[in-house]
Amino acid sequence: MQFMLLFSRQGKLRLQKWYNAHPDKLKKKITRELITTILTRKPKMCSFLEWRDLKIVYKRYASLYFCCAIEQNDNELLTLEIIHRYVELLDKYFGSVCELDIIFNFEKAYFILDELLLGGEIQETSKKTVLKAIASQDLLQEDEAVEGALRDIGLL
């Protein structure tokens, strides 16, 4: 996978993850181009696009579009599956996820994505394992927060 974009129906970017390094200008151009093309497509159209030498796979969940760019030989259905898996993970983590969850906890959304994919390749297909990894890392953070608070008030 080359990159993944999340954007709203209004065309606002909610998350961008690039697995190949591009200059910022190019990223912006690609994003703008894709958002406009995808938003103009009608809901009954299929989820695949031929774009430059890549294939674009996108899917709309509620008000959010999830859009991935894959290479010519990659499996489109598998990519849809990855998108779906990601949505499921977000859903489990936030508890019936909505766009606002992702806006306010965008870093969590990134963390979850990073546990699912690494360098554009599927890293973990088990939902449980991903969520467990996220939970333990969150726990680490909480421990630190408690520790920090205690230290601040002089108990430690």
Place this chain on the structure above:
Amino acid sequence: MALKKVKGNIERMFDKNLTDLVRGIRNNKENEAKYITQCMEDIKQELRQDNLTVKGNAIAKLTYLQMLGYDISWAGFNVIEVMSSNKFTLKRTGYLAASQSFHCDSELLMLTTNMIRKELNSQNQYDAGLALTSLSCYISTDLARDLSQDILTLLSSTKPYIRKKAVLMMYKVFLKYPEALRPAFPKLKEKLEDPDPGVQSAAVNVICELARKNPKNYLSLAPVFFKLMTTKTNNWMLIKIIKLFGALTPLEPRLGKKLIEPLTNLIHSTSAMSLLYECINTVIAVLISISSGMPNHAASIQLCVQKLRILIEDSDQNLKYLGLLAMSKILKTHPKSVQAHKDLILQCLEDKDESIRLRALDLLYGMVSKKNLMEIVKKLMVHMDKAEGTIYRDELLAKIVLICSQNNYQFITNFEWYLTVLVELAQMEFGSKQGHVIAAQLIDVSIRVQAIRSFAVAEMAQLLEFYASNSQFSIMQDVLYSAAWLCGEFASELKEPEASLIAMLKYKSLPPHIEIVFIQNILKLYACCLMKYELAQDYDKICGMYEVTQRKLENSLKSPEIEVQERASSTLMILEVVHCEVMAKKGVKTEQIMEDFDLPIDAEVDKGETVAMQLLNLFNGDLNPVAPKAQKKVPIPEGLDLDSFIEEPDFGENEYSSDSDYEIKGNLFVKDSNERNSKPELTEEEKVKIREARKNEQMNNPHYLKSSNKKYEDIPVAELQLDVPLKVLSKRSDKYLKFDNGAKKSRKNKRSKKHKVESSTDDDNELVNKTLMVNQNLELPEGATLSDSEGSVGNPDDPHRALDIDLDLPGLDEKKLADSPQPESNKIKSKKKKHNKIKKDKSVAAAAAAAKQPGDDGENKKKMKKSKDKKEKTKKKKSKELSNEYEEALGISTPSKEFP
């Protein structure tokens, strides 16, 4: 001290945190830019403080702004500061910011090497995990080289979480630092058998990606993968393995034969569409590569096509699209199997979804036959009227042309029909590039199908007349180009060349490349009419025609385009000369008539004697289409050495010939009087000779300006100036007075303008197939064939090219590993261990070599049997595996169905 801390905390309470920022942006929708500039200022303020927590907060906010599209590269150093914190919370923020904002060309990355190494070796698996995840986004060649050893060590970590990430990370390392592949490969291969399914799947992923780009180096792994394929049920992994086999089979047909059975089994059994789709794709690839040497080959194709039909019939648009896509792959090799489903494909042409219609169009060219071509094209023409958006229209047009012209117009029974279709198409609206397609077709058909020529020319003449008489008449300009050319070139087929000439003379504001075609062909038509009039001795009409044409061409002389100007002026000159000639002849004639009243007026006029004949000679000769790539295939004639001088430059004697100019460049302007005197005296004969040679040289040298003729007063300077005339008109007259030269020149121009057509050299003995059939003569240099392929040139920037490393040379492994540059800190340690290491690696390599022996058929069959047995066993084991806390994706289906 405590007081300061409390004070700091209170201050921090007034800082905006990430949530505040997000909320603030949402509340300030009207002046978002202003609000964000304000926030940026705050963030810069916060980054100046010493407190790392404050900095972390600032970096988190920056990451959000980065996502919105703001540049945060200026904060790179602060990001590294936060990354280096001891606290996990801050590290997490820092590494996320890094992975989002760092670029692999950044110089900042140098600062991160040791920090990342420290994290990779951390006791906490999540620290290492963070570093790996982040590193994968911005790894540079330097980082890859310096850290490859550390990441390689992580492959043997006790924690599957780390192993999994490290395996995937190795792929990124290979891409940046290909030298790491060979030493790392044995370890990577071990991971295919890792007890943890996640690690195993990661290893499959990496090797699959590597093998897809350079399959031949991974053939020896086929048995391992075959085993995995038949024993595993994880669809994610199966898809990757099957994809890998798809890449391997073209290199090893035997593998393909073995694959067919398990793949067809999977096709029958799986409920996951993505897996089914992957299997079908690989089966198609396999069948293409092993051609028809298989007994149940037809059955497999049939199965694929059947399954694809089910996909296409599905209401899910995605499946429909992919089904059509896969069909088009089958169409290339097994057109008959696809043709059976013509009804379905024609039905897809009516689909609401444009992308599906486009895919169906791709298939259409395999569906046509002589019988249904006209009907299908008619359907497409209806679509054309309805179609919105030029992309689909353009595609439709391209497809109509493609299906009609394929195989030398094999399916066209009625060319008049095809021409009419083309003319109809020409009057529709398309993208700018499409006119050229139609124009090329019109010319191609008219040239190659001789029987249709008169019809085509009549049609074109009509087009031109419409165009001239009706300003509302919309037509693609490129088509005018072919219309003008056809009318001119085949003027003899025209019933009323005068009318066409008049229509053509009415052109207005054409693009220059078309205008020159008009001018050129006006001359051809003129010649044709002139012949007619001359035979009839109708000198009044000749004069009338001359005046009209002259007036129009004089307008074109004012064109800002140099090509148009040139063409117009040379044509004008030719016309003038021809007209003078005609008038002179008329004078002679009238004198004769005056002298001898008995002479009948038009009895004596012979075709050969007319001036028009001479003019027509300019355009003599048949035209054949030039084969694509013909130019490249012209062989260099034997004995022609392009590097040798045609005439050896004479350095010794003639040092003042302009060839040796550069030798005396030093004093080009300041002439040394002594130097002049020191020249050896030349005899009169020699002087004349040299002068001749120099004149020649100067004539042929278009850049001739830096004359060294100051030295020789006797050189006729005036003559040379003729090459740079002051008046444009006078120059042409010189050239075109010589008819033959002019003719050749104008024809040459024509040739270079149009790549499609070229006059078939001057010798007329060439036999052109003059039947009703499509003329298949394509101009090609002798000995060259159309099928000569050119070596395909891959993308030189593809990092995978560097990864084309033969991994089956075990002897080199240990050397490479020992040689591979190691991080400085590790060097001392590793030196001690080196001896042991090499021994170890040797045994590993030997084992690997043994395992890699590509088994002969017998062995493989055994393996297959074994694997079948195992399959049954694993089915029993499945329940155990499921309880293994690892979720297997049992049936992947399109999520679109699950989520309405």
